[in-house]
C-alpha cells in the first residue's frame with residue numbers, strides 16, 4: 001500500500017491544504033476526501049485523465065467534500081472516459097450531483113465518464129478490487145465515517161473528522177497505520193479528537209503507527225515546539241506534511 005499526503009490541514013488553514021490522501025493498493029487507487037483545496041494539489045501529481053479509480057468521502061463538510069465539482073470539471077477537461085467510483089455514506093450521489101449543479105449548472109450532462117456510487121454500511125464489509133473496506137461512525141458534528149482499508153497484508157485506517165468511538169476503535173484495533181484527526185492538544189472541542197487522545201488510542205488499540213492530521217491551525221503554529229517534542233517523545237506517532245509518502249508492506 002502506498003500513500004501520498006495531498007493535504008494535512010483543517011478547513012481554514014492557509015498554510016496546509018484540506019486533509020486528503022492518495023492511496024494505491026493492489027490494482028486500484030483511492031482519493032481519501034476531496035475538500036476545497038484538494039483538486040489543485042491532486043492534479044499537480046496527476047496528468048492522466050484516467051488516473052484514480054475511487055473517491056472516498058468521509059462526510060459532507062466542505063473541507064472533505066466540496067472539491068468534487070472541480071475534480072470532475074478537470075477530469076472532463078482532460079477527456080476522462082474511465083468510470084469514477086464514489087464510496088461513502090447514504091446520499092453521496094444526491095449530494096455530489098447537487099454540489100456539481102450548484103458549481104456548474106447543467107455540467108453533469110457533459111461528462112463523458114460514468115460516475116458510480118457505492119454506499120458502505122457500518123458493520124458490513126464492502127469488497128472493492130480485492131480490498132476489504134469497513135466503516136464506522138465517529139463522534140463528529142455531522143455523521144462521519146471512519147474507513148478501514150484491508151489489502152490482506154496491511155490495514156490502513158482513515159478517520160475523516162471526529163473523536164474515536166467504540167465502533168471506530170474496533171475498526172482500527174491492531175492496524176498498521178491510522179490516519180487520525182487531532183484538532184487540539186487535549187480533547188477540548190466537542191466533535192474533534194486531540195493529540196493526547198490519539199496517543200492513548202495508539203497505545204490502547206495496539207496501532208503500529210498513527211499519523212496526526214487536521215490540526216487546528218493556531219494550535220499548530222503557536223504550539224509548534226510542544227508538538228515537535230510530543231512527536232519525538234512518542235515513537236509511532238507521525239506528523240505528516242504535504243507531499244510526504246508512506247509505504248506499508250513491500251507491495252504496491
Ligand SMILES: [Zn+2]
Nearest residue numbers: 011061063161
Ligand atoms: Zn474537517
Ligand SMILES: [Zn+2]
Nearest residue numbers: 059061140161
Ligand atoms: Zn467535519
